Amino acid sequence: MSLDDRKLDVLRAIVEDYVATQEPVGSKSLVERHHLGVSPATVRNDMAVLEEEGYIRQPHTSAGRVPTDAGYRLFVDRLSRVKALSPAERRAIERFLVGAVDLDDVVHRTVRLLAQLTRQVAVVQYPSLARSSVRHLELVPISTTRVMLVMIADTGRVEQRLVELPGPVAADAVTEMRSTVNDKLGGQRLADTPPLVQALVDDTPVDRRPTMACLASVLLETLVERSDERVALAGTANLARGGMLDFQGTLRPVLEALEEEVILLKLIGEVEPSTTRVRIGDENEIDNLRSASVVSTGYGPGTTIVGGLGVLGPTRMDYPGTIATVRAVARYVGDLLAQN
Amino acid sequence: MSLDDRKLDVLRAIVEDYVATQEPVGSKSLVERHHLGVSPATVRNDMAVLEEEGYIRQPHTSAGRVPTDAGYRLFVDRLSRVKALSPAERRAIERFLVGAVDLDDVVHRTVRLLAQLTRQVAVVQYPSLARSSVRHLELVPISTTRVMLVMIADTGRVEQRLVELPGPVAADAVTEMRSTVNDKLGGQRLADTPPLVQALVDDTPVDRRPTMACLASVLLETLVERSDERVALAGTANLARGGMLDFQGTLRPVLEALEEEVILLKLIGEVEPSTTRVRIGDENEIDNLRSASVVSTGYGPGTTIVGGLGVLGPTRMDYPGTIATVRAVARYVGDLLAQN
């Protein structure tokens, strides 16, 4: 049985009302607020059908209806109208992001901005190393047997690692290695480097090979294996709004999940080109987040994507508004990145 | 009126019981659990006095007593016996901290360790730049008018900033500037650099002065003015343990406070030499944290202090245990730092 237009209207009205009021919505108040041209009784019949189909449910017999995860899903996919950002929001975004001096700065500002605009928990992934290219590698001698390896990526990320060398190395040897390393790896996409690194070792004169091998292993470890994705988080306090009625009374599992970087990455990573992804309640793979929804998207200069960002909130969230905000912020950040 | 020994014993017993059970403690259960050699009636009299003096109070007439902030304070100052760490805890600390490759890594591991051991919110400050010395300054040309400035401090911290130069600069000029900058600033304590930086500009040949001035201003801004202290946070999920009975029902204000880096720094910064500081409830200057306690201390290689760390939890916390853990972790981290 397919749902006719009015039933879909009813579902939309239910979602909108419930999101706004946080209370189960009944047939009567529905017809009052949304001028559907029919009587409460008719709406009740529709609601019965919607319930049978699994889009809404009653928390208790004889209290209004509440959308199910499936209901939200349908709403997001087919019913929600795109909401344009208010000029105030646009201005807020611009004001917030200009004057960032640093990649760190950009990410921090972005995540706070996102949390503030959506009033939810925001997550921003640092530009992924795997999607970056090497702009420069720097070797800084710390002592005769120690070198600080600094890698600067074209996305602005800077990673450093202390390297313990197998034996003492002269300063000019370091300089020389720096330039060979830069010659071979500079400009290369990080994902492509492993074979190059190997070649680098093989091409090194024997007397220096142990040192170079050591360097190479750290390089690989840092940049590739330890797939060093970082994320920033903000707005956890927003979880405690709304009396915790969402999240069935305890924030514990949600907060726990948010402490795991791996989980955060899973939430906002796995970005496909330029879509906005919405995961609703049970669609989340993480058990602790079954009562939450995640809206995420990718960002990057131009059309390329270098990282993900998104927000997390209760399933009862303003999807159209959130989606619009997430998209807008992602676009602004992308533009900002393109300028560098 | 001074409190005699038994009254203090009673206070201690009350604190210990309340911390353990989370329930107001009455005279009867007190004498049962702690073998004070007196009758409940006597204890009642003592409790009346303690209440009069403001160390304990009754949530409602005729329910047991609960320590006040002042009661906890007295307990911490005079009554608590130092609790030795269990061997298991010691092992946990060591296991957790070995294998850290990075300053970032050390800090992250530490903060998680601390959260896990104390089952509370943990905060760790990165080694303060103000207390560090310059180990090396690196200038990496990004384009002809842009340079990446990387500063490596002796504490292992690495800060970078993109510098927009007033005009194009040749590669060898950059190299030259790098070495002069390093000559002048290398090894200097960061707090002492501002005049040196000024001198640096003055000593620069006129043709290069604008570039150097630009560099200098970024340097000052990054390292000094923007007093770039960073902190790591973990264990917020622990706030949601114990049904939120502490924190009068809502975590919101606490979570909000924890989102502000400035506040976190205030909590664990301001370190005096090698003391452990305990701030109980109202003693906190931050309004949002009036129902929380903070245990903090400084850490650093040897006896010097380069940063602070600590935990935050409900006033009803196991002070002796927490203090012991915080101290132990600080010491281990200090040792770890000393090795570099």
Place this chain on the structure above:
DNA sequence: GACTGGCACTCGCCGATTCAGAGTGCCAAG
């Protein structure tokens, strides 16, 4: 003078009960 046992009293908590209101499902009629 300090401690103790006894006793009356207070008051919050818990379960049961009641009541009003919102909302439903169903039915018969338009």
Place this chain on the structure above:
DNA sequence: CTTGGCACTCTGAATCGGCGAGTGCCAGTC
């Protein structure tokens, strides 16, 4: 297919009473 009407259900708030933990005080004892 829609609508008005109606009986029914169930929750949430308010009320009530008994229970019990815990207290404060007093008189007696060491």
